[in-house]
Amino acid sequence: MLAVLPLALLATWVVPTVSGPPISVEKKRPRAAERRPTAPRPMIISRAEWGADDSLRTEPVTYTGAPQAAFVHHTGHPDDYDCADVPAMLRAMQVDHVLGQGWDDLGYNFVVDKCGTIYEGRAGGIDRFVLGAHTTGFNHDSVGIAALGDFSYVETLPEPLLASIASIAAWKLSSESDPLGQVRLVSTNDASRYAEGTAAVVDVIAGHRDIFYTHCPGDPLYAALPDIRDRVVALRAEAAAAADRSGDSPASAEGAEPDRTTQPDDPTESAESYGSAEPAEPEGSDQTAGPVDPDDPAGPARPDDPAQPARLSTGVP
Known part of the structure; x- marks a missing residue:
């Protein structure tokens, strides 16, 4: 004989209501990894100050993650230029990159002249993590710093040049990056090594040259990379000591960016602008075109990133 359950046990359980004002639940954004002090932002000449022509640009800016690596370049200009002419x-280099090479903007994130002056390169915001077009296959999560000049046949590199390159790397690299260490990156382009x-x-x-078939940044500057790494360590140590003295919390220096998967606070900005998915290679032109090596005319011509900066940057359009 089948047992008959009381109707009360067959009824669906309903969550009891609670009287009173509604409970406010704060939506917390994902926490980024703990960040240590990097270094203060150095003085940088903006695009507006050097006269960049933004009307040449037709593509939206793409952002990437905090730089895990800094790639050092040279532009190939003659070394005897006057810093007042930079x-x-x-401006001529931008015209050449856009109109001559068919790219959308300068490829380097920052350019440093021999006098140590730092210039904003590719558009998108000095304090943002802008996807550049400087190192074929490895533009994501990296920063491209170019020395304005060739510097292949000099006995001594300008001290202000080295100091400024180090100051950019100390500030812009992710605080989790060890300037003396190595990092694992994944290539996005067959044209690299x-x-x-x-x-x-x-x-x-x-x-x-560590990534691409090129002589760039020239033997003297390449040989100076260990010194630049030591300078970055020293700058970050000074920043950490200053933070300890002032009692500041161990937050990163200027230039911090939300996690790649974090939605922007500004509702007018799209999530895609932060690279929540892997950003496409910039510019969108045919990657099999195969322009000349961006920095070294003596090196072999290789297929390149669509927006890879050109070696032809002599200051003459």
């Missing part, structure tokens, strides 16, 4: 040289999808272990502060 803004005009940058590493096939697309291949992981490469490179120095956190590396030269362009």
